[in-house]
Amino acid sequence: xxxxxxxxxxxxxxxxxxxxxxxxxxxxxxxxxxxxxxxxxxxxxxxxxxxxxxxxxxxxxxxxxxxxxxxxxxxxxxxxxxxxxxxxxxxxxxxxxxxxxxxxxxxxxxxxxxxxxxxxxxxxxxxxxxxxxxxxxxxxxxxxxxxxxxxxx
Numbered sequence: 001x002x003x004x005x006x007x008x009x010x011x012x013x014x015x016x017x018x019x020x021x022x023x024x025x026x027x028x029x030x031x032x033x034x035x036x037x038x039x040x041x042x043x044x045x046x047x048x049x050x051x052x053x054x055x056x057x058x059x060x061x062x063x064x065x066x067x068x069x070x071x072x073x074x075x076x077x078x079x080x081x082x083x084x085x086x087x088x089x090x091x092x093x094x095x096x097x098x099x100x101x102x103x104x105x106x107x108x109x110x111x112x113x114x115x116x117x118x119x120x121x122x123x124x125x126x127x128x129x130x131x132x133x134x135x136x137x138x139x140x141x142x143x144x145x146x147x148x149x150x151x152x153x
Contacts, residue, residue, distance in 0.1 A: 026053060026131065031144035032086035034127065036072060042083070043072045043148070045127065050144035062126050062147035063101045071122050071151040078116045080150070082109075082127055090129035090143075098124040117152055124149045 031050045035042040046066060048059045059065060074080065082095070095114060096104030104126060107114050117123060127146045133139035 026142045029053070031129075031142060032084055034082060034084045034129075034146045036148050036150075037081040037083050038072065038074055038078060045082075045146035045148045048126070048145040048147050050142070051140065052142045052144070061101055062098055062124050062149075065147045066124065066149050069149070071149040074116045074150045074152055076116065076118045076120070076152055079113055080116055081111075081113045083112065084129070088131065090131050091134070092130040092132050094126075094128040096126045096128070098126060116150060120152050122149055122151045 029052075031047060031052050033047075034045045036045060037043075046069070048062065048065055050057055084090070093109070093112075095107040095109050097107050098104045107125070125148050127148070128143070129145070130143040131141040133141060
């Protein structure tokens, strides 16, 4: 089974089985906005599938979500930060670079920062976040994925 499908199934499974009354303490009608920051500039991400306040929404994959949207222009090896101004911060995160529409490769991040590839091209990313219960295993208070793309010049 490809990684994307496995991640989506895990994502939905946790969200559907793990919501509890503490999920009501999560503010907002949808997961918080998340932006990509490069230097002093910020760029919006696109919210994909999520489970929030006992409601789940399923969307298409990152490539389809980003159709018609211009990729963020970056330099080779540039530092990219993902910013979510929300409290509490998610306690599990995953960043994947989409190798094609179905497979992704994990991208290592440190302090929500990663480095742009050094090879020219357009790259699609999926940023998955989870607010997992600290005491009870497999209980999620919310989860979401965000999509964005960059163009390395």
